[in-house]
Amino acid sequence: MNKCGLRNDIPQIYEVSRVEKEGKDLFTVFLKGQFLCKPGQFVMVWLPRVDEKPMAVSYLGKDEFGFTFHTLGTFTQECSKVKKGDxxxxxxxxxxxxxxxxxxxxVGGGVGLSSVSTLIDGMKATVIHGARDKDHLLYTKRFKDMIICTDDGSAGTKGFVTLALEEVLEKKRTKKVYCCGPEIMMKKVLELCNKYHVDCEASLERYMKCGFGVCGACMIDDKVVCKEGPIFSSKELNTMKEFGEYARIKTGRKVTLQEYSAWRG
Amino acid sequence: MLSTTLCGMKLRNPTILASGILGVTKESAAKVGRMGAGAVTLKSLCHEERKGNPNPTMFGRKGQFLNAVGLPGQGIDNAIDDFKKLNDLDVPVIGSIFGYTIEQFGEVAKKMASLKPAMIEVDISCPHMEYSKPFYADEDSIEKITKMVKKNSGKIPVSIKLSPNVHNIADLARAAEKAGADCITAINTASAMKINIETGKPILANRIGGLSGPALRPIAVRCVYEIYEKVKIPIIGTGGVTTGEDAIEMIMAGAAAVGVGTAFYYNGLEAMKKITSEMEAWMKKHKVKTLSEIRGKAHE
Incomplete structure (x- = not known):
């Protein structure tokens, strides 16, 4: 356990308790022990000799916690292969x-649902989950009342989460919209929130190294995503020139979001 | 009270953001300026785009910080497109450069100079670069690189950043001065390692990295002290400064200005304001009116 939820900036070793397949190419690694953090916070996960990457904490239990990922690159492939006791x-x-x-x-788009999952655990809210098809849906047993949208219509409503969100915003007085997913989706969610005068909080993703705000790899405009974010409010998002447009790759070069997504896999 | 001049640069205070902390983007450099830095140094750039090392590239704990980032960077050509110019911010910007060959140092210096930074800092000392020959430990290489960069930088002052991983840092500083350097930045990180004993693996993917933070500071103070005895050009004293007292000590060792890096890990974006306000408080208490009154005091 991390004492009193205090931050550790040097890797602490945890034992794998189990690995669950959550969907097609979607896995959760569970670690033994209690970990204290708040909904939306993330950890740096170190696989010795492989790499270290930021991951949202997607399960917070009394004696275990977990992180969920989509196997896209070497790191996530290797994460999916870890065994109990590793x-x-x-x-x-x-x-x-x-x-x-x-x-x-x-609103959780794709594996982005994992960044809002402990938020859903802790409060009553309308949840909208979008995925490309029924095989890529997450946590359907964990959260039974989700409004489901798929790109191909193989489950729930066919179409993007924004369609479902607009329907909800039309019908229900909403105080806040929380979202995580592809940045294009979050940009559309923000636009809808602006239209309906509802505050939005979005969890952003940028390439990260340190996680504690010193290396400057994850800048969006003049904000350090790992420390001043990853969650930004409507007020901040609406003034960001790079939100939904640009991101920086590992070398620090600024590229369009499409190029960035292609590089991320 | 804290204002000072360094190679013609007017600084409102002697704190300079060290290379490698934030400084990847112009926006972050401007932000550190707004948060009170006297000047800011950008992350080092070379002739090509570099990915750097895999993660983990850094970690910190009380008193010490290790990194082996491996000099990632977009390369000077992309930086020219990205930054356009470096003399339009409210804070003086120092461009940090490196190359794999002496010629490349010249090529990158020329391109960096076109962005009009307030100073060019030359990183010959990164402890985790695959130089075929360690430039940082060789007087002859340092002379050649200094001359090459000076030739390509026009009137922009040039500072040579030295490594503590040598036995004769003052002689190396003297070689840079003889070759025309305007300033010395001392020091870079000290070569170091950390092994996780639960897994038996070094934590840094590169295995070996560089130590910074308070643990590095006594080494930096000693290096600045030794260099001050041998050269006349100003020294940017860098290494573990996190408090006003640390900065005063560095200046008493002979530093003209104080590089600040890992303090941003300990104190976040308030790092500079903490140092400068503590410096002022100390100076008032000790009735010191200007930094020149105490500069090099330890040599008296």
């Missing part, structure tokens, strides 16, 4: 957290 390094928790207001809507 040792993994964790440092953190890092970043800010969601505000947790009542009468809210939570």
């Amino acid at each position: 040792k993994i390094g964790i440092r953190g928790p890092y970043g800010n957290w969601f505000s947790q207001e009542k009468n809210s809507v939570i």
Whole structure:
């Protein structure tokens, strides 16, 4: 356990308790022990001799916690192969957290649902989950009341989460929209929130190294995503020139979001 | 009270953001300026785009910080497109450069100079670069690189950043001065390692990295002290400074200005304001009016 939820900036070793297949190419690694953090915070996961990457904490239990990922690159492939008893390094928790207001809507696009999952655990809210098809849906047993949208219509409503969100915003007085997913989706969610005068909080992703705000790899405009974020409010998002447009790759070069997504896999 | 001049640069205070902390983007450099830095140094750039090392590239704990980032960077050509110019911010910007060959140092210096930074800092000392020959430990290489960079930088002052991983740092500083350097930045990180005993693996993917933070500071103070005895050009004293008292000590060792890096890990974006306000408080208490009154005091 991380004492009193204090941040550790040097990897602490945890033992893998189990690995669950959550969907097609989607896995959760569970680690033994209690970990204290707030909804929306993340950790740096170290697989010795492989790499270290930021991961949202997607399960917070009394004696275990977990992180969920889509197997896209070498690191996530290797994460999906870990076995019970393997040792993994964790440092953190890092970043800010969601505000947790009542009468809210939570939107999770793809594996982005994992960043809002402990938020859903802790509050009553309307949850919208979008995925490309039924095989890529997450946590359907864990959260039974989700409004489901798929790109191909193989489950729930056919279409993007924004369609479902607009329907909810039309019908229900909403205090806040929390979201995490592809940045294009979050940009559309923000635009809808602006239209309906509802506050939005979005969890952003940028390439990270340190996690504690010193290396400058994850800048968006003049904000350090790992420390001043990853969660930003409507007020901040609306003034960001790079949100939904540009990101920086590992070398520090600024590229369009499409190029960035292609590089991320 | 804290204002000072360094190679013609007017600084409102002697704190300079060290290379490698934030400084990847112009926006972050401007932000550190707004948060009170006297000047800011950008992350080092070379002739090509570099990915750097895999993660983990850094970690910290009380008193010490290790990194082996491996000099990632977009390369000077992309930086020219990205930054356009470096003399339009409210804070003086120092461009940090490196190359794999002496010629490349010249090529990158020329391109960096076109962005009009307030100073060019030459990183010959990164402890985790695959130089075929360790430039940082060789007087002859340092002379050649200094001359090459000076030739390509026009009137922009040049500072040579030295490594503590040598036995004769003052002689190396003297070689840079003889070759025309305007300033010395001392020091870079000290070569170091950390092994996780639960897994038996070094934590840094590169295995070996560089130590910074308070643990490095006595080494930096000693290096600045030794260099001050041998050269006349100003020294940017860098290494583990996190408090005003640390900065005063560095200046008493002979530093003209104080590089600040890992303090941003300990104190976040308030790092500079903490140092400068503590410096002022100390100076008032000790009735010191200007930094020149105490500069090099330890040599008296």
